[in-house]
Amino acid sequence: MKTPRPTVPSRRWWIAAAIAATIALLGLPGEPFVHAAKAVPVCKAGKAVTLKGDIGPKQINKYVELPFKVAKGVSKLIVTYGYPEGNTVLDLGIWDADGFGYKGFRGWSGSRQGRLPDQPPVVIQANKASRNYNPAPIEPGKWHIELGVGHIDTKTSYKVTIKCGKVPLRKPPRPDPVDPNHVARPDAGWYFGDFHMHAHHSNLNAPTQAEFVTYAKDAGLDFMPITEYQINRHWNEWGTTAEENPDLIFWPGREVITYFGHVGIIGETPGMVEYRHGYKDISMAEIQERSVAKGALFQINHPTITPPPIDHLCRGCYWELDDVIDYSMVDTIEVVNGSDGAEYFTEDAIDFWEEKLLTGHFIAPTGGSDDKLGPDYGVPATAVYAEDLSRPALIEGIRAGHVWVAALGVAASPTIDFTASAGDAEVMFGDTLEADAADFTVRVTNGIGQLLRIYRDGVPFPTAAAIPITTDDFTFEFEGTAADTDNPLGSYFRIETRTPQGLTTLGMPIFLAPPG
Template sequence: MRMNDFSRRTLLRAGGIAAAAGMLPGVAFADQPGGTSRTQTVTGTLKPDVPDWYYLPVDVPRGVRQIDVAYSYDKPPVPAGTRGNACDIGMFGPEGHELGNARGFRGWSGGFRDRFSISASEATPGYLAGPIEPGRWHVVLGPYTVAPQGLNYRVDITLAFGPEGAPFVPSPTPETAPARERGRAWYRGDSHLHTVHSDGRRTPEQLVADARAAGLDFIVSTDHNTSSSQLIWGHHATDDLLILNGEEVTTRSGHWPAIGLPAGTWVDWRYRAGDPRDFRRFTDQVHRAGGLVTAAHPFATCFGCTYEFAHELADLVEVWNGPWTQDDEASVVHWDGLLRGGRFVPAIGDSDAHHPDQRVGLPHTVVLADRLRRRELLAGLKAGRSWLAESASVQLDFTVSGGGASAGIGERLAAGTGTPVTVKAVVAGVPGTTVTFLDQLGPERTEPIGDSGAATVTWTTYPRYSRWVRVEVRRPSGGPNTTVPNAMVALSNPIFLGPAH
């Protein structure tokens, strides 16, 4: 079956969700006896002035045991500086495809795969296994960028008929990792990671192995726009690594990982920063579920990656993403500017590792928590009781003291304005670096660290001069993990000085 080019008139006539998206002409399948299968094909062209999402209706009869979808599109040459064709794909079931309809969501693979399958027993990674209920399903196409010539697409939908297989049984991750439990302690974790359930190249088993090798206590799995991996982590869990659930909500206006979600939680992504009520709706969903919202790689240079949403709705800001680059420097400068303006959004650092050649734990966040559990770890992150590290070999203890009291990272020393305050950083595992204390006026004291990589650095200030202090450890030469000089090795969240206002 061949469908004609989609027209703007069709969009306006469709109504409902098509007013904000596009509705393509659909296909309907008749009942089939026995164990046969049938395929129908849809083709068409999307022009450059298209909405973000198109929905292709598929009327599914009774007796279907599996849906298979394959798609392709052309990639014509374009002039330098012009974006070519890129189109994502996913699926919604007969429960509906309205914004936020988690019951209808059946999977997403973005542009990572050209085909997927769904049945009661299993599904392609990124998709949710479950019964193939009769009714109107929708293939969702997301034309990410469209060449001036347009985007010619083809979608093949195959229904296989016959009895369903055994139902899929979820295996969520355990809530504890007893071999790493140390009570109230500093725990190392990487909260932005990908597997084959989105566009990662690691299997869940490989990700666990690499996280353990990196010396981490916990990880957060944040596959793009899908909850599928949340349902299988129990098969790969170990007693020395706590695995938390998440989703990197990947919108056209930037990415925001939702971390610490209950297993099976899906967060919609089909809106832009110009729709602030939608962003608040889904950040509220994450908070009701007990999770946190991270503003990811705010100045990343990839298309659609720059964070354009409101920082005041985020719980964390990812100022360091993977090996140190200039966009990380821009993120730290922006975060420091928020601090100077009186807005504290705790900093976090993650590897965002997708491929085996991208190192898990470079960087990661070290958080003070009452125990190695989801709720306690998230509480420590949200309070800013954390610092960022290049690797597990990097050690940092950062405190302030004065007037008979002391405070640590993310805390406040409630000393009078004229009270002398001693700022102290104890570092190890950082040869060839410098330690710098900063406050709202900028860098205040810098000391080089010798070949031993260990030192205690102190500085005295007063609350009348410093509203807060923080510490950075940098490697002037850049080092093995980056080509950028003065690369970050460790960074702390601030300690606040003086009475709270």
């Protein structure tokens, strides 16, 4: 069901060129591996091996698996690769002597690192490693280079070079994890976070941890889910920074990149999380089940961005896994993504989220900047009502639906409040009121000149006309009656605010469930 609302469809397509210029070239895993059937070369200390081959369009969304052996005595690897300029994108991952299971994953950099002539090499040794790769001893045995075929139009060649070195042995870095139970502030209230933040491991020009904190504070954020691409290394790197900023919550997570959709796995998964949907028996269903079982939040990221026929601009960003996952285990959907270009797909993302509500799936809306550099952290932001500022309390608040999205960020968006009462009962965003009808109160601050829109079960209520917000502290009251519905969640009401340019806030609905 499409929700009637003002849209700007003509702008969604011409903005694609601008989006293409800003999207990082990501690695997007997909179908089973393609094996290069050649003799496995041996890389000895002080030597190098070269892996060459050709890739064609039939291998799109697949992996090319390139084995090589590391000899005893090697303690450092330097990896570079290349392929002709054009529309081909090959994405780099490395697996060590522990194989292709969870233990063998050393890292993944997509197409952002290692490609000659412009990118720095990927370096791995015991005590340090390049961004998005795990430092650990270089054990002898069979290793693998993984080339994900993100995009390809015509047959092309590739060349991978692994230089094996010998350096003094050093211990791996001391683990420096964040305390997952830290209480940053003891009071109940609304706390703001950005549900899609990239940091050091997602971009060669990413901010330092100190710069990250400065950007987050400037954006008015209270908690920061740090969703690096695929990797888990940052779980052991933010503890000291968290201790130095005890009033904030640092929340390691990751963005799982597949060729068929991206998800945010937020918290509680310090080990490796699979990303190779379609490889052997690995699927997003397994990724979801394992992550949620560990206590992580499961979020669908930017589900409607760059749909066909422009899906090649952000490979895998458009969501295609509806028939794979269990929506009862989806906690959030990112309805607003980014501050520069992606908002032209927000209307469709709202419809995507609302369709899930209408079919009985209790899923909270979120906003995430998807920023890799820092200045746009917190645009958009998501407000969560929690009993205190801690990871457990935030998870509880999110799963209760006590959420609204500040589409323009904390400072630039209005503040909204939405309650409903019937008899002695009063509820807020995300709550259910056992009543046929209720008295609703909307309060909007700092939204003068904008429009308030109210929806019942996805349809404008009571009419298609929007309500002008005429004061800086604006209150609007109305009576709402539950519609006839077979939705197990009940009939629901939700609010949003807008300017002529687009969405400024959006809240989780309040549900009416008639008694009996």
